[in-house]
Amino acid sequence: MKPVRVAVLAFEGVSLFHLSVPGMVFGVTPAPVGLPQYEVRYCAPTPGRVRCDQGVEIEVPGGLGAMEDADIVIVPAWDHPENAAPAVLSNALRQAHARGAQVVGLCLGAFVLGDAGLLDDRRATTHWACRELFAKRFPRANFLPDVLYVDDGNVITSAGTVAAIDCCLNLVRQRHGADVANRVARLLVTPPHRQGGQAQYIEQPVPSLPSENRLPGVLEWAREHLSHPLSLDDLAEVAHMSRRTFTRRFREATGMTFVKWLAAERIARAQQLLETTDLPIEQVATEAGFGSALSLRQHFANQLHTSPSAYRQLFCESQHSTAE
Incomplete structure (x- = not known):
């Protein structure tokens, strides 16, 4: 079986975290059964030394030619979303998409996909803090502010920083199934699939009462009983809360209604x-x-x-x- 080729874009000021996520997810060790070999390569508009946002300098040996035969092309968060991406990068992304590669914009990397015209008439998301700028710059995109990631026709975009992991795990799930993605998630010690949207991360207070810690266990209980009729009152009873209190806590924890x-x-x-x-x-x-x-x-x-x-x-x- 030939390896899955992944090209990850690097540029001056790139997020060190986003640069690392594809390698962590696709190159997790020990590789679980069912996960084929992934070949993660890093490329830049101009090969050479690149300084990341944390001040770490890395050597990027390859240019944008790495995108030409990649199965997946990943663009980390763009450091200046108000500025358009270089034309040479936009052209490379369009060509990669045209030949069938999955093109991924992590967080503010969605702006780079937008500059390439890949978000026109497609569903997309990005970090909630830049939603107004995104809507202004890409009015033809169908912006979804309340999701962690969205896949629309081999064009994938994700929300804020940690949503990059959710997005890459979803790529594993698409290609190799839920069981493989779950095993990768366990090795990374992260949830295989987080429900909820960005709303749960916008100006929410940090839980401080012991009773608030009951909610995760309630959600697990509900997942184990999905085949049964479930109501808000059922979960409130399991949590030992009133319906009103549970409704409020549930919304704070998940960013959505129970239904x-x-x-x-x-x-x-x-x-x-x-x-x-x-x-x-x-x-x-x-x-x-x-x-x-x-x-x-x-x-x-x-x-x-x-x-x-x-x-x-x-x-x-x-x-x-x-x-x-």
Whole structure:
């Protein structure tokens, strides 16, 4: 099996964290079963020594030619989002996308993708602190302010700093399935999939009361009982809180309503079952808590813009293509 080639852009002032994330996720050791070899290469508009945002200098031997045969091209957070990316970089990104590579903008790296015209008429996100500037500079993009990452036609963008890990784990999940992504996440000691959006990180107070620490356990309990009917009152009872208090704490912790959170969790569970089992669609719907295949199809259509059967088929094709 040939390695998956990843080209990571480096530039003066690049985020050292974002520069490291692809190598940490795709090159995790020991490599879990099912994760093929990834070849992570770093490139720059001008090869040579580059100073990162933390003052660390690194040697980047390759130019943008590394993008020409990459399966994935990753752009870390752009240091000056108010300034357009160089034309040579925009051209390289457009060419990479045109031949079928996945092009990823981590955090403010979304601005570079926008400068290349890759976000026109596509869904995209970036760090919440620059949402107004993003909307002003790229009015044709369908900006989603309340997600951690979004994939739209081989163009992927992510929110703030740590969302880069969520985004790269999702790339592993797309290519190799939920089980492999979960094993990678465990080795990194990070959640395999964080529900919620950026709202949960905007000017939220730090939990200080012991009772607030009950909520993570409640969410885990709910995930273990997704196949059962669940209500806000059920979770409030498990948390030993009043409905009103639990509703407030839940919103603070997840950045969304209970109904939206539950639907997202059930969709994620259905995706996992579709990827890893041959269960009939009706049984997948039951196991994920949707009750009926019709309900599952409606949620998939609304949230993923596809059907469960098409999702399973596309995933199988993706797995087959990667294996080749």
